[in-house]
Amino acid sequence: MNRTIKKYSPIFVLPTLLAFIIGFIVPFILGIYLSFCKFTTVTDAKFTGISNYQKVFSDDSFIHALWFTALFTVAAVVTINVIAFTIAYLLTKGFKGTNLFRTVFFMPNLIGGIVLGYIWQLIFNGILLYFAKTLTFSATYGFFGLLILMNWQQVGYMMIIYIAGIQNISPSVMEAAKIDGASRSQILRKVIIPMVMPSVTISVFLTLTNSFKLFDQNLALTAGEPSKMTEMLALNIFNTFYGRTGFEGVGQAKAVIFFVLVAVIALLQLYYTRKREVQA
Amino acid sequence: MKNIKRILSLVLALCLVLVLFAGCGENTSGDKETAKGKVYFLNFKPEQSQQWEDIASRYSESTGVDVTVVTAASDTYESTLKSEIAKTEAPTLFQVNGPVGLASWKDYCYDLSNTSLYKNLASDDFVLKGDNGEALAIAYVIETYGLIYNKSLLNDYINTEGALITSANEINNFETLKAVAEDIQSKKDTLGIKGAFTSAGMDSSSDWRFKTHLANLPVYYEYKDENITSTDKIKGTYLENYKNIWDLYINNSTTEPSLLSSKTGSDASSEFALKEAVFYQNGTWAYDDIKGYEVSDDDLGMLPIYIGADGEEKQGLCTGSENYWCVNKNAKQADIDATLAFLDWLITSDEGKKALSEELKFVTPFTTFTEEFTVDNPLVKAANDYIKQDKIPVAWTFTTMPSEEWKNGVGSALLEYAQGTGDWSGVQTAFVDGWEREYKAVNSK
Structure with missing residues (x-):
């Protein structure tokens, strides 16, 4: 056979x-x-060597987008995972209505990024109107707007992963810890967190790559305004490729660099969080 | 036996692949149509997609030639064209927005010199030519923009105490425009309006009115002084005037300057249509958006945009085109012929001319459009009146602006200046240094 x-x-x-x-x-x-060619449409490419890559690094907007994305990713990974874990921890305590809460927290994930972006734009602009400002008034507003939006969307999904992880911990381990006289916070720190490390690996991986590759939400919420100050990498690549005549190859080169970056970061992260996973 | 089994399984696996990919294949249409040629028009104006489709289906019915009209969503024409033209069934008819747009598509443009399109043109000004004088792109609609104003609101103002003018004709330079606008703004509660100008929204649906159309004026006057039609370096001689008119717009409008970043094009048009503002900078195409609300057609007028240049009393409205037809050179000859026949039908047959002038409301540069094919649009009438009064129309020099990137840079700087997060030197840098940098970036090989 x-x-x-x-x-x-x-x-x-x-x-x-x-x-x-x-x-x-x-x-x-x-x-x-x-990425090594000059072209208008993908079928009429002419080979030009590495000039596209040279243009990428002389493009200030790309460098700015890189730092903005990096900063956003760090902020988003930390906040999303902390909040998602907290909610998951609370929702595995066996309170009444747990299922309802799980459903409600998960729901934002079912809405597409573009729609979410426009809805939150309305909400933010509605609030900022009281201060005679708008979301695209400065990059700071845009940054926190994006952060809130991403948290709202992603927390529910990560929460489900953490809940599965927490529920997977065998009751005998917990019981043993209790009998040994471990306090609640000790159980959390010494038992639950090490035991859910596989979930952390997955969640951090997902939030990291999602934030790094963020596009729809960025486009719909701020579209990079003001003055490209809130433009993230994916949007910057899109704008270079489609928005600038003669820069299609440069956009393509940016995309290749982008791919390498995402791959390296994701692999490093997987390597480091894997090492912290434990067997029970 | 073993071999047969092996071959059989390979064949089965390949069948599975075929089934998988059958869905990707395109329906190959009958040979009859290919012999006749097909027309595929990639339309630029989303607001007129329905009209174009109607016209295409009527043409197909009477001639049997397949005409497909695909409309690119707002602001995505270049990207749609880029992906469509790489396909086997590429558009046979597409458009570019001027010399800068043509630069990226000239390798795809069929020489139109021997077509009725070219022969019926009123003037060579409406042709974009290639390096060897071939007619690569031909304008099909002429548009005009300026300061659209509400005649009855302006009359209300004239009837107030201490009004600075007695008739709209007296506004013939920047000084008067500024004085009147500021006076209207201070009397806005008496007049029952929200501001002199509609909001100068900097959302992408509206910012082109300022980063492109308004920026045309300083560029136009500089070209005129220097006696040139395009340049690799702009001096920015008229930037001070640009600042003055921009200040006037943002400080005398319905909206606080700090809220401009999210104001859209429809915000401005509805403010005008609902009589909340007297002046609205836009063009003849805006008629569709403002008709049928509270401003009657008789109340629509248009003033030139005065920025305080010398001799501007003689200045007219800004007239030009940024819609040029191109025929795809790489299409099959039969398709090219079919496309040319379709274009010929549009501009020479009565039915086609009616479609362009009545349904699409286009003012065209073709001599075949005689008196009875004039467009029913009060803004077009206002524009024609200026030409009759011997005012000098302002050419659309913005088609020579180096790139979209340049416009975006100027737009962002204008917005930051307006909301107070940047100063005017930012606009100057974006305008002057940005021009040189972008010109180099786009034209270097």
Whole structure:
């Protein structure tokens, strides 16, 4: 049986492999190739070497977007995970109406980023109107606006992951800790948190990559205003590619750099949080 | 036997692949249509997508030629065109917005010199030519902008005590415009309005009125002084005037300057349509948005935008085009012929001319549009009156602005100046240094 499966495995893999090649590998390689070209449409590319990459690093808006994104990612990863874990911890205590709360907290995740962005824009502008300001008045407002929006959207999802993690802790471990006389905070710090490290790995990974690649919410909420001060990397790439004639190749080069950055950061993060996971 | 099994399984697997990809394939239409050629028009104006589709289906019915009209969503024309034109079924008819737009698409443009489109043009001013004099893009609609004003509100003002003018004609320079606007603003409660000007919104649906259309005036006067039609370096001689008119707009409007960043184009048009403001900087195309509310057609007038340049008493409205038709050179010859026939039908047949002038309300640069095909739009009439009075129309020099990026830079600086987070030197930098930098960036190979 096993031998037959082994023998025929290429046949079974073939359809999906072809789809994967056409839908992923080819565009990916084409994308890297295009980053070395000057082109208007993807079919008329002319090879120009590394000049696109040189232009990327002389573009102040890209550097600014990089720092803005980095700052946002740090803030978002910390706040989302802390809040999500807190809520998950509270909702596994067996209060009445736990299920209702879980549903309610999860719901924002079901709404698309563009819609959320416009809704929150209305809310923020409505509040700021009392101070005769708007969300795009300064980058600080935009930053915190994005942070609140992302927390509102992502906390519910991460909460579900943490709840699953907490519920997975075997009752015997908890019981043993109690019998040994551990206080509540000791149980939290010494038992629960180490035991949910796999969930932390997943949640941090998801929030990290989501924040780094944030696009819809950024576009809908501030669109980079004022003066590109709230423009994040993905939006900056989009604006370069589509907004500037003759800069398609530069946008493509930015996208390649962006890919490398996201991959490196995500792998590093996975490596470090994996190391902290424990077996019970 | 083994081989047969192997081949059979391979065939089965490939069948599965075929089924998977069958959904991706496009329906190949019958040969009959290909022989006749097809027209695919990528339309720029979302507000007129329905009209274009109606016209296309009527044309298809009477001639049997397939005409597809696809409309790019607002603000996405360039990106839609970029992805559409890379396809096998690419648009045969598309448009560029002027010399700067043509620069990126000139390799795709068919030479229109031998077409009826070119032969029926009133003047060569409406053609964008290639390096060897070929007619690559032809304007199909002429538009005019200025300060649209509400005649009855202005009359109300004239009837107030101590009014500075006795008739709208007296506003023929910046000094008067400023004095009148400021006086109206101070009397806004008596007049029952919210401000002299509509909100100068800097949302992307409205900021082009200032970063592009208003910025046209300082560029126009500088070109005129220097006797040039485009430049790689702008001096910014008239930036002070630009500042004056911008100050006038933001300080005498319905809205506090700090709220401008989120004000949209429809905010401004509704303020005007609901009689909340007297002046509204926009063009003939705005008629659709303001008709049918509280301002009657007879009350619509248009004033030139005065910025305080020498001899501006003779200045007219800003007239030009940023809609140029191009035919895709890389399309099949049959499709190119079909497209040219469609264009010919639009500008020479009575039915086509009616469609352009009555349904789309286009003022066109073609000589075939005689008296009976004039457009029913009071703003167009106002524009024509200025030409009859021998006022000198202001050319649309903004089509020579180096790039969208430049406009965005100026727009952001204008906004920061308006809301007090930046000062005027920011606009100066974006305008002068930005021009040089962008010109280099776009034109370097």
